């Protein structure tokens with residue numbers, strides 16, 4: 001059996017005491033390629049932020065294997081492209097765990113960056129200002145940064161949004177390559193056909209876990225309908241489950257007094 005890369009233990013994540021991911025349990029084993037799916041606002045990005053430690057749990061715990069270096073690619077909408085930088089600067093940022101933020105880059109580092117740009121199909125782009133790139137080109141640059149990070153755990157939040165079919169095909173190939181190298185890769189994806197065709201496993205969220213397993217078994221019409229119904233019925237102002245509160249079907253139902 002593989003070792004655990006990420007362990008969720010009754011994990012609840014949220015904002016201002018309002019839960020966005022509720023009572024999640026399970027283990028992502030090392031070397032897994034997993035798609036995270038669910039409707040808008042179902043908690044996918046929140047889960048990613050919980051895994052990298054950007055969000056502290058409201059309850060429970062999320063543990064990442066201590067030896068796992070993490071590469072995280074947020075949604076493009078969270079990136080500031082106005083920063084005056086060239087493509088090579090952005091890709092070089094992936095080297096900072098090895099070199100430190102102000103560390104000097106040697107000839108080998110420059111070669112690593114060029115090789116990464118070549119691998120994502122952007123040979124010759126190293127001096128381009130990042131604010132002149134198309135959305136698809138920027139996503140390729142960000143994948144190049146992940147490449148140079150050389151991380152054991154890779155988290156990609158909606159990397160295929162507003163990307164043309166050719167770019168999606170190229171980026172999926174890179175993701176499969178990382179999986180083939182034994183890395184653990186979690187990807188937030190909206191296109192369910194793309195998941196069925198390319199991802200061995202899927203985790204379906206509607207703030208709580210609906211299903212998790214082989215992609216084809218997870219993305220059944222029944223599970224998707226259940227996810228939709230639960231999601232639509234969700235109360236945005238639901239309170240945080242305090243320790244000791246009762247949970248029914250994955251949702252906090254408050255503290256039930258013992259029946260005498």
Ligand SMILES: Nc1ncnc2c1ncn2[C@@H]1O[C@H](COP(=O)(O)OP(=O)(O)OP(=O)(O)O)[C@@H](O)[C@H]1O
Nearest residue numbers: 015016020038039040041042043044045046047236
């Ligand atoms: N910084 C924040 N402060 C308050 N609430 C937030 C914050 N970020 C997200 N939320 C809320 O948490 C819930 C889950 O959001 P999240 O971004 O995780 O969903 P998602 O599944 O990634 O959605 P999408 O597919 O639209 O990107 C939503 O109700 C959202 O409004």
